[in-house]
Amino acid sequence: MVAHPLHPIGLKAQAVKFRALPPLSLYIHVPWCVRKCPYCDFNSHEARSGLLEQEYVAALIRDLELALPQIWGRKVYTVFIGGGTPSLLSAQAIEGVLAAVRMLLPLDVNAEITLEANPGTVEAERFAGYRNAGVNRLSLGIQSFSDAHLKALGRIHDAAEARRAVEIAQQHFDNINLDLMYGLPQQTVEDAARDVVTALGYAPQHLSCYHLTLEPNTLFHRHPPALPDEDASGEMQQRIEQLLAAHGYRHYETSAFAKPEKQSRHNLNYWQFGDYLGIGAGAHSKLSFPDKVVRQARHKQPQAYLDAVAQGLPVQAEHEIGGDDLAFEFMMNALRLTEGFDEALFAERTSLSLLVLRRELDEAGRRGLLLRDRSRIAPTELGKSFLNDLLQVFLPPEH
Ligand code: SF4
Numbered sequence: 176m177v178a179h180p181l182h183p184i185g186l187k188a189q190a191v192k193f194r195a196l197p198p199l200s201l202y203i204h205v206p207w208c209v210r211k212c213p214y215c216d217f218n219s220h221e222a223r224s225g226l227l228e229q230e231y232v233a234a235l236i237r238d239l240e241l242a243l244p245q246i247w248g249r250k251v252y253t254v255f256i257g258g259g260t261p262s263l264l265s266a267q268a269i270e271g272v273l274a275a276v277r278m279l280l281p282l283d284v285n286a287e288i289t290l291e292a293n294p295g296t297v298e299a300e301r302f303a304g305y306r307n308a309g310v311n312r313l314s315l316g317i318q319s320f321s322d323a324h325l326k327a328l329g330r331i332h333d334a335a336e337a338r339r340a341v342e343i344a345q346q347h348f349d350n351i352n353l354d355l356m357y358g359l360p361q362q363t364v365e366d367a368a369r370d371v372v373t374a375l376g377y378a379p380q381h382l383s384c385y386h387l388t389l390e391p392n393t394l395f396h397r398h399p400p401a402l403p404d405e406d407a408s409g410e411m412q413q414r415i416e417q418l419l420a421a422h423g424y425r426h427y428e429t430s431a432f433a434k435p436e437k438q439s440r441h442n443l444n445y446w447q448f449g450d451y452l453g454i455g456a457g458a459h460s461k462l463s464f465p466d467k468v469v470r471q472a473r474h475k476q477p478q479a480y481l482d483a484v485a486q487g488l489p490v491q492a493e494h495e496i497g498g499d500d501l502a503f504e505f506m507m508n509a510l511r512l513t514e515g516f517d518e519a520l521f522a523e524r525t526s527l528s529l530l531v532l533r534r535e536l537d538e539a540g541r542r543g544l545l546l547r548d549r550s551r552i553a554p555t556e557l558g559k560s561f562l563n564d565l566l567q568v569f570l571p572p573e574h
Pocket of ligand 1: 207208209210211212215216217219258259260293316
């Protein structure tokens with residue numbers, strides 16, 4: 176056996192042994208959309224023959240019941256209902272799911288409960304119903320306020336519906352995220368800035384600004400549209416960051432910006448390598464036990480998922496995360512945080528000593544990608560700009 180220069184034999188062979196388990200979140204996936212967007216690689220399926228709403232809600236509740244032994248007694252701090260398009264579900268359906276969550280799990284009294292909504296499916300009455308059901312944070316997939324760019328993205332909503340969705344959402348929710356995308360077909364730097372300025376006009380608590388990427392297995396990947404070049408995209412990113420900073424938003428993660436105290440607690444738990452149980456078609460989980468950490472994936476196709484739940488076996492694949500991967504996965508998440516993490520968090524969330532990454536940390540520091548200041552470890556400006564290079568340093572040798 177030959178030791179990799181950055182991975183001396185033995186260091187990462189440490190056994191996983193938790194004294195306390197990480198905080199736990201719950202993710203609930205809704206796998207249907209009105210239409211599949213050409214850039215989307217999420218587990219979303221066109222609801223051609225309508226929604227199987229009642230069957231799906233019953234399956235989610237059964238799925239949760241089946242998962243209970245794995246999270247027994249653990250409090251849940253955040254719930255995220257994502258998709259797909261969860262706002263295709265009626266308020267009664269969401270109420271049914273959340274009532275079951277409350278009955279089956281110790282849900283923290285101050286739990287953040289987010290629902291993703293598509294501006295093309297917004298109805299005022301439905302939003303009021305979601306609020307009454309206990310949803311206290313709404314995330315709107317706006318993407319752009321320009322008709323031309325929404326059309327280029329294949330979205331089902333137009334600019335007027337985007338505006339109306341924000342206005343209705345603000346009548347019912349005081350904690351709102353707007354998703355925006357930039358680097359869109361034919362988009363100029365001015366166009367991208369205009370979208371952000373329009374969003375700022377609504378003073379949302381949170382903004383997520385994603386660069387459009389051509390993911391494999393999407394229509395855009397097979398037939399790529401003409402996109403702004405790297406320089407233009409870089410300029411867009413800079414303008415967006417400047418505008419948001421000037422309006423009091425903290426850039427706390429690669430694509431996330433928040434007013435003080437309004438970070439997405441659910442997403443922060445992912446980035447801080449907390450645990451999450453994912454229920455619903457294709458949902459992923461990461462769960463820690465006293466002596467191991469496992470990942471699970473549920474059946475992706477809605478009908479296959481429903482059948483699997485009926486047989487009491489919603490989980491399609493499960494594997495244990497080994498020490499090497501655990502350390503890398505922690506870094507892959509935590510280094511997305513612009514302010515990095517406290518050293519102690521590494522041991523809390525992996526149960527390993529940070530010594531297992533001593534050489535990698537030194538290497539990243541030498542290359543100017545990482546900064547260690549007292550107990551804090553954070554990407555430098557260079558590290559943020561070249562995050563993939565930084566993460567590469569921590570990649571276990573067999574990958
Ligand atoms: S609405 Fe969202 S989840 Fe649905 S296809 Fe479009 S991008 Fe994907």
